Structures are given as C-alpha cells and as structure tokens.
Amino acid sequence: MIFEPKGNAVFNDDASMLQAAMQGVGLIKHLDLWVVKQLREGKLERVLTKWYSPSPGxxxxxxxxxxxxxxxxxxxxxxxxxxxxxxxxxx
Structure with missing residues (x-):
C-alpha cells in the first residue's frame, strides 16, 4: 500500500514538532537524545529501522x-x- 500525504506542517521549534509527531501528524527526524523518553514510553516509534544507526552525539x-x-x-x-x-x- 502506498500512502500519499495531504498537506504539510512546518515547525520552527522542536517542542511543537515533537508534539505534532506524538499526535500522529507525521514523521520527524530528530536526535535520539531528544526523543528517547517518548520512544521508551511508546509515544513515538522508530521507522526505517533498517537504515538507523545510533550516534553518540x-x-x-x-x-x-x-x-x-x-x-x-x-x-x-x-x-x-x-x-x-x-x-x-x-x-
């Protein structure tokens, strides 16, 4: 199945972008350090894990x-x- 998104969302701060992602608005790319808690709590989930490699910082x-x-x-x-x-x- 192919999903074609409609519309767009643009954020100029991390907190708003993170909140939108947790509400299901779309995907984000962010530092692990910033989203580790949300990933651990299940509020976010990692996608494209095949291409993920952790970064020490x-x-x-x-x-x-x-x-x-x-x-x-x-x-x-x-x-x-x-x-x-x-x-x-x-x-």
Missing part, C-alpha cells in the same frame, strides 16, 4: 585549544550545558 572540531577564540569557548560551553539539560529532561 555531536562533535565539535577545533584545530587547537591554544588561543581559542572566546566566542568558540562560549559556544562549546553552551552546547555542553544544553546536552546536560536534555539528559536530565529525558532521564
């Missing part, structure tokens, strides 16, 4: 820690903080 490459620009350090700290918040939120 983000990588930020910086040529050197010596003389690192302050804005790069601030950005790295921001990402680390957000990662920790997500872990607590999903735990």
């Amino acid at each position: 983000f990588y930020l490459y910086n040529p050197s820690r010596e003389n690192m620009p302050r804005k790069i350090r601030v950005f790295m700290d921001f990402l680390i903080e957000k990662r920790e918040l997500l872990k607590r939120h999903q735990g």
